[in-house]
Amino acid sequence: MNIIERYKQPTPKFFRTLRNIGIAMATAGGAIVAAPISLPAIVISIGIYMTVAGTVATAVSQAVVEGDDTV
Incomplete structure (x- = not known):
């Protein structure tokens, strides 16, 4: 999964709040x-x-996705 596909996936609730x-x-x-x-x-x-700190937290939180656990 590349970065563009990752940013299009749904974000978990905790990370949306973060x-x-x-x-x-x-x-x-x-x-x-x-x-x-x-x-x-x-x-x-x-x-x-x-x-x-806010910019880093925003970028990292947006990159976290729900989904399969494949690495």
């Missing part, structure tokens, strides 16, 4: 990084980490 949390984290982190006001460096760093 994907939605990842999307929210990436959005919140992006908003912190792009804030038009001056923020402390630690807040910007947290925003960057949230964006990366």
Whole structure:
């Protein structure tokens, strides 16, 4: 199964929830990084980490599929 076929398969409920949390984290982190006001460096760093973690969680959760257990 290639990556395009994998992304078209149904995603289990737990991973759909995890994907939605990842999307929210990436959005919140992006908003912190792009804030038009001056923020402390630690807040910007947290925003960057949230964006990366959310993006990775979303991509990995979307790639998990229901189906046969063949490797």
